[in-house]
Amino acid sequence: MNDVYVIGAGIHPFGRHEGKTGLDLGVDATKLALEDCGIEWRDVQAAFGGSSASGNADAVLPRMGLTGIQFINVANGCATGGSSVLSAYWAIKAGEFDTALAVGFDKHPRGSFNPDPVRYGLPQWYGETGMMLTTQFFAMKIQRYMHDHGISAQTLAGVAAKAFTNGSGTPHAWRRTPMDVDTVLNSRMISDPLTQYMFCSPSEGGVALILASEKKARELGRTQVKLRGAAFKTRPEHSFEVFSPLLSVERGETPTMLAARSAFENAGVGPEDIDLAQIQDTESGAEIMHMAENGFCDDGDQEQWISEGRTTIGGKLPINTDGGCIACGEPIGASGLRQIYENVLQLRGQAENRQVENARLAYSQVYGAPGLSAIAILEKQ
Amino acid sequence: MSNEIFADDQDGKVRIIAGRSRENGQIVFPLPQGAEEADYERIELPPSGTLWTYTVQRIPPKNPPFVGINSPDEYQPFAVGYVRLGDEVMIEGRIAGDPDSLEIGMPMDCVTISFPTANGAEMATYAFTPANGSKL
Numbered sequence: 001m002n003d004v005y006v007i008g009a010g011i012h013p014f015g016r017h018e019g020k021t022g023l024d025l026g027v028d029a030t031k032l033a034l035e036d037c038g039i040e041w042r043d044v045q046a047a048f049g050g051s052s053a054s055g056n057a058d059a060v061l062p063r064m065g066l067t068g069i070q071f072i073n074v075a076n077g078c079a080t081g082g083s084s085v086l087s088a089y090w091a092i093k094a095g096e097f098d099t100a101l102a103v104g105f106d107k108h109p110r111g112s113f114n115p116d117p118v119r120y121g122l123p124q125w126y127g128e129t130g131m132m133l134t135t136q137f138f139a140m141k142i143q144r145y146m147h148d149h150g151i152s153a154q155t156l157a158g159v160a161a162k163a164f165t166n167g168s169g170t171p172h173a174w175r176r177t178p179m180d181v182d183t184v185l186n187s188r189m190i191s192d193p194l195t196q197y198m199f200c201s202p203s204e205g206g207v208a209l210i211l212a213s214e215k216k217a218r219e220l221g222r223t224q225v226k227l228r229g230a231a232f233k234t235r236p237e238h239s240f241e242v243f244s245p246l247l248s249v250e251r252g253e254t255p256t257m258l259a260a261r262s263a264f265e266n267a268g269v270g271p272e273d274i275d276l277a278q279i280q281d282t283e284s285g286a287e288i289m290h291m292a293e294n295g296f297c298d299d300g301d302q303e304q305w306i307s308e309g310r311t312t313i314g315g316k317l318p319i320n321t322d323g324g325c326i327a328c329g330e331p332i333g334a335s336g337l338r339q340i341y342e343n344v345l346q347l348r349g350q351a352e353n354r355q356v357e358n359a360r361l362a363y364s365q366v367y368g369a370p371g372l373s374a375i376a377i378l379e380k381q
Numbered sequence: 382m383s384n385e386i387f388a389d390d391q392d393g394k395v396r397i398i399a400g401r402s403r404e405n406g407q408i409v410f411p412l413p414q415g416a417e418e419a420d421y422e423r424i425e426l427p428p429s430g431t432l433w434t435y436t437v438q439r440i441p442p443k444n445p446p447f448v449g450i451n452s453p454d455e456y457q458p459f460a461v462g463y464v465r466l467g468d469e470v471m472i473e474g475r476i477a478g479d480p481d482s483l484e485i486g487m488p489m490d491c492v493t494i495s496f497p498t499a500n501g502a503e504m505a506t507y508a509f510t511p512a513n514g515s516k517l
Contacts, residue, residue: 114443123411125386127446129475129496129506130438136461139436147434147485192437192480246399246410247433247463247471 004092004227005217006378008037008210009344012105014203014328015174022054022331025206026105027063029334033208037222039099044210046096047071048087049103050080052332057084057103078282079232080104081207081336082366082374086232088211089376098216105206106331113202120243120370134282134369135199137242139191142285144240146193149300151288153193157184158306159284160198160326166313167327169354172338174203174329198284203329207337209344225347228361228379229267233258235371242369256280256293256365256373263375264295271295274377275359276346277317278339280367281324291319294365294375318356321346336366340376347380386411387493387507394428395491397472397507408470426466429490429512433471435462437480448498464489464509477510488512 010032012025026049034041041064049057050073058071076083081104088100112135117127126132145151161181167173179197187196217223235241238252264270271294279294281287288302296317297305305311311319322328322342325335343362345351362378387397400412400421413421437460441451450456460476460483476483477494494508 111443112440114446117446124446125506128448128504130442130447130449130459131461131473131475132446133438133442136436136438140434140461140463143436144434144485189437189439191439192435194436245473246408247473248407249465249469249471 007222012206014205022107029206029208050074077368079368104333108202163326167323200325231262241371277363339364396425
């Protein structure tokens, strides 16, 4: 099996961009990633890409050049970006290719997502009566979690305030104005217990990563960041997932728990070895629960972790150093790739005023509907 | 929605209709229709239970898929939650009544509600409501 390196990374800043299509953002990111590693488009041997609302990702081909490259379109909900990079990883690891692109971009309308029940195998009445909202699921999951593990609304707000602080120092972030805990707490209630500024919003953005085999990375002198391990899992029985008219009384593990175990095993490291993490923060409750599901703390410990600032830059385990989904917004196709982009910058020492010192292992986890989780662990060489 | 989703029992109580797998005994909801239907036995769930978790839909959902009145001026927030019905399953549904009175663990009854739609019609659905005079 080949070792796999992330040799190039490009991003189009997240936010709202009048006059640019989603595809434009993907093309810009791809060009920046190529420039970053100094290879030409014709040198890329395989590509995996996804977009949820901006058409087929392989629409970048006429803009980049019709080289005959294998391009596979990826669609995996909010984990589309994570799925694209994992596909590129396996392709190179298997020895089939020396270079591969993972690209994602999106441009969503304002306001919450409004998926069609039928696409999820659900009856129309589920949506007609007002239950087809991801926001309700996130709210109900954290509501129960707060009840079971003593998490306070103050802690939910603390997570969002940290996201805006980190976002204020991140050139690719959308929301770059710091916000204090009280402002987050007192903002409009969207879905109890989650307020407006605890949620991420659908946004626009594009990210591209170039992965390469060890041979190619050495040839180019681009061996700074190795993709040490990765895993992808869908939901097991008894997991509480989005768009579920029925849950079993028996409560089980989540796709993130399965993926985390598998990724740590694959990488040969444990949660205690990780120096910084980007984890899915669709809203602040998700970040709190994912801290435990990924194995970084026990259920309920988040209350102390947040109050002591352990997840801030400079803390024991900085989380979502670029402000995460809360500050960057969520363009579905690009979101998971942004996490890896941020980790690449951090490990190369290019994260400027949000730089985590002496980081060697960087972790990323993206979660998507209807219940899947993709994880990548990067290592500085 | 028709009586395929819920049934009014002889005693006036509302029971949600689910399916029990003939192969492994697992309960599914809603009861599958069409090709899958033959694999399930139609069952009725207990008419009351306890609230497992909930939230309140404070802002209007988009149409589609929501058919209720969602203009900012007229929209009425409603609660949604999971209620444990019996020993095996929890069902997700709208919750009728004051959303600010809810607490995890409180006893709940199955009911039917009807709400006005944006095109002037009424839509009926099952829902849950805090059990009469219930105290935690």
